[in-house]
Amino acid sequence: MNEGVLLGAYVFVLAILLGLEVIGRVPSTLHTPLMSGTNAIHGIVLLGGIIVAGSADTPLLHVLGFLAVFLGAGNVFGGFVVTDRMLEMFKKKPVEKR
């Protein structure tokens, strides 16, 4: 097995364990924003799209690369903006309360 893959496997397993640990006891109030936020984070695959589009050398790969960048960018930007919109509302505390 080549070294890069092995290293990747270590990183993957550790990140999985960390992911399980980090969100531990999240209140149900935050389920929707958290899902939306993690949804934005997996948009990281946009970087893969950029590398594909940047290394493309056939018409087919140009098209695939373009689609990957477009969809990935939608995932990233849309995901972060919509999560922020949701969480902004949580912050806004009413003034006149009792």
Place this chain on the structure above:
Amino acid sequence: MIDSYRQAIIDVSYFVSAILFIYGLKRLSTPAGARSGNQIAGLAMTIALIATFISRDIHWSAVNILTIFVGLAGGAAFGTYLARTVKMTAMPQMVALFNGMGGATAALVSVSEFTRFAHLFGSVGNSESLSVVVGTTIGAISFSGSMIAVGKLQELISGRPIRFPLIQPLNLLLLVGIIALWVGAIVFNTGAWSVWLLFALALVLGVTVVLPIGGADMPVVIAVLNSMTGLAAAAAGFVLHNQILIVAGALVGASGSLLTVLMSKAMNRSLANVMFGAFGSVVASSGAAGAGEAKPIRETTADDAAVAMAYAQEVIIVPGYGLAVAQAQHQVRELGEELEKRGVTVKYAIHPVAGRMPGHMNVLLAEANVPYDDLYEMEQINDEFERADVALVVGANDVVNPAARSDTASPIYGMPILNVDKAQTVIVLKRSMRPGFAGIENELFHEPNTVMLFGDAKDSLTKLTAAVKES
């Protein structure tokens, strides 16, 4: 020399980005830090994105510049526009759509890399092939499954479970085909066509797996698909030997799975039951039985209902998806305030899956400035219904259906519900007698202590507020 500097900058940026992702996710799961957590994750994304631009793998030919920047600008504009304009009620669809886009990206990246490698070297190494088939399969299922979920939530496709004969054998056949193609691509170097066929089969499988699942279970489905897209992104990371993709993808894969488990718990369903369960088939039988008996209901007027609330000690408001559809968050807050002015204690009981996603109702009520302290989770408030004079149910149905406690034949049996029927009087605001999202009859509406106020939730609430002012 220059190249090694470039790589060092990228490596350091990815390292910093990974730490920020972890820290952001940590903050995102606490109420106080959630917003900053999301922004930190956004910063991590920005750093990783910029670093990628100096990568050696990118050849800045005119076409490549065009595809990258037009794609980036177009996708960013599209995503941001939707995210800014979407109504808070449509949030589940929005998350599902963005999730599907991410899944498609992961699958496209995997397929493209395979095509490129196959073109360059004639064959692709085993470990790369493994990453490619995993990324392609999971990404494609996540994409087509998410699109079906969007269709169901947006009600472009019926929210009822859609079943057709031979679906199980078909799914099994697809699965066998997918496994055969995996083995072919990894062991026998079957080439690019097999990966494309795999892509196609996985797309079909995503559709056939999600179609038979009822609309009420879509939140759990989206959570599963969200976690899958994370894993697909990690697989794409293996294909590209890109550590930040592996880290971020694995984080989402793991936290998404945990979130899925938490959501299933809130609905008291096992994950297997949601994905492959008999939800659909049971609905058919109990729905037919329920339709046969026409039980009496008691209708009331806004004035009568207002009097009951105005002279109560304690009113518990139970908001449901109907409130969200009618955009009546503000009206319910006005009613609550009016009652509090008269000295009535007003509390809001939030079922974990009220709305269409856990926490969805909290978002909607926060939007309308309902004080955070007045919102109670199910476990905190369920014992209090016995002491409440009035339970006001606004557009909630399945989450207050007593059949979940008593009727073992009901498809929602075992789901924890809000015990509104224990209150002295139950006032139900409802558009009509149409059954809820799960498509099941609700006994609550026929209870002797229940009165129904039909009409649009916004309208009814406005009338109630006016009537409370006068009484």
